[in-house]
Every structure is written in C-alpha cells, then in structure tokens.
Amino acid sequence: xxxxxxxxxxxxxxxxxxPIQVIDIEENKIQEPAVDEFDYSQRGQWLRAAVxxxxxxxxxxxxxxxxxxSVKNDIKAVMVAGFAGLVxxxxxxxxxxxxxxxxQRDVEISQMKREKRERSLESDENDEKLPNPGQAAVASALAxxxxxxxxxxxxxFIKQPKVRMAVVFVVASVALVAFGVVGALLxxxxxxxxxxxxxxxxxxxxxxxxxxxKLIGIDHGIQI
Numbered sequence: 001x002x003x004x005x006x007x008x009x010x011x012x013x014x015x016x017x018x019p020i021q022v023i024d025i026e027e028n029k030i031q032e033p034a035v036d037e038f039d040y041s042q043r044g045q046w047l048r049a050a051v052x053x054x055x056x057x058x059x060x061x062x063x064x065x066x067x068x069x070s071v072k073n074d075i076k077a078v079m080v081a082g083f084a085g086l087v088x089x090x091x092x093x094x095x096x097x098x099x100x101x102x103x104q105r106d107v108e109i110s111q112m113k114r115e116k117r118e119r120s121l122e123s124d125e126n127d128e129k130l131p132n133p134g135q136a137a138v139a140s141a142l143a144x145x146x147x148x149x150x151x152x153x154x155x156x157f158i159k160q161p162k163v164r165m166a167v168v169f170v171v172a173s174v175a176l177v178a179f180g181v182v183g184a185l186l187x188x189x190x191x192x193x194x195x196x197x198x199x200x201x202x203x204x205x206x207x208x209x210x211x212x213x214k215l216i217g218i219d220h221g222i223q224i
Contacts, residue, residue, distance in 0.1 A: 053097075053141070054143045057089055057093075059172070059176070064209065066165055067210055070210050070214035071214060086152065090141040090145045101133040101136040101137070147175070155168050169206065
C-alpha cells in the first residue's frame with residue numbers, strides 16, 4: 001500500500017510540473033519576437049526630418065559658399081552668403097515641414113473619423129499618436145541649422161581663398177559621411193550604401209553649383 005501511494009504521489013507531481021514547463025516555453029516563444037524584431041518604421045518621421053534637415057543644411061550652405069567663392073575671393077561675401085543661406089533654409093524647412101505634417105495630420109484625422117464614427121473613445125486615444133506639426137517644424141529648422149553651421153565654421157578663420165574652399169569641401173564630405181552612417185544605424189539600413197549615397201549626392205550638388213556659378217560669373221562678366 002505504501003509503495004502504491006508513493007507511485008500515485010510521484011505521478012501527480014509529474015502531472016503538475018508538466019503544465020508549468022509548457023507555460024514557460026510558451027511565454028518564451030511569445031517574448032522572443034519582441035526582442036529580436038524591432039519596428040524601425042516607428043523612427044521614420046523624426047529620423048527623416050532630422051537627417052534631411054541636417055543634410056540639406058550642410059549641402060545647401062556649402063554649395064552656396066563654394067559658388068560665391070568661385071567668383072569672389074572676399075571672405076565677407078562668402079560668409080554673408082552662407083549665413084543668409086542658413087537663415088533662409090531653416091525658415092524654408094520649418095515652413096515646409098509644418099505644412100506637410102499638417103496635411104498628413106488632416107488626412108489621418110479624416111480617415112479616423114470615417115472609420116470610427118461609432119467609437120469616440122478610441123478616437124480620443126488615437127489623438128495622442130497623431131503627428132505634431134510644430135514639433136516637426138522646429139526639429140527640421142534646428143537640424144538644418146546644425147548642418148549649415150559646419151561649413152560656416154570651417155571657413156570663418158581661413159584667409160586664403162583656395163585653402164578655404166578646400167577646407168569647406170573636406171569638412172562637408174566628412175559630415176556627409178557621418179550623417180549617412182548615423183541615418184543608417186538608426187534606420188537599420190546598410191551603412192556603406194547609405195553613406196555613399198549621401199556623399200555622392202553632396203559632391204554632385206557642390207560641384208554643380210561651383211561649376212555653373214564660375215561659368216556664368218566669368219563668361220558673362222558678372223561682378224558680385
């Protein structure tokens with residue numbers, strides 16, 4: 001009798017342990033995808049605004065400064081043109097981003113109203129997920145200014161025109177590579193491909209601005 005009772009107790013213990021092990025396995029299976037799989041699209045909005053703003057500021061102001069320097073050796077003219085490009089570009093980016101995000105917000109609100117007319121409580125919760133136009137505008141303007149100030153600082157303390165243009169080009173190239181790497185790491189995209197795309201695009205913009213400005217300024221005798 002004692003042996004049969006011990007057998008029954010052991011069998012009951014084994015039956016009680018198995019569900020606990022199964023539950024642990026199922027919990028691990030549920031938790032694994034949340035760790036391994038990350039939705040990089042959640043970073044899409046602010047990442048796009050930051051990378052685009054900094055890249056545009058850097059390329060626009062560096063190209064503008066190199067274009068002016070191609071026909072004018074005066075450092076004051078180069079710096080004033082660069083500063084004007086910084087202010088104008090930051091304002092343009094802020095206004096453009098504000099209008100774009102407002103349009104996106106209006107479209108999303110209209111879509112939610114069409115889909116959830118009968119569920120007003122859920123629509124209130126979704127309002128928190130809507131894009132913020134003011135925040136996006138400020139972020140774009142600041143990002144543009146950060147990118148634009150780099151070539152200005154690079155050229156501010158160099159007196160020789162050719163050396164100044166070379167330094168602006170080198171600083172802009174290094175910054176473009178850095179922006180490409182940061183964007184690739186935050187977005188989960190290939191680093192080399194992203195950096196090369198940003199760098200080549202910046203070179204094309206600076207080279208085109210420098211060449212066309214020099215061609216027009218010299219051949220047509222334009223005085224700045």
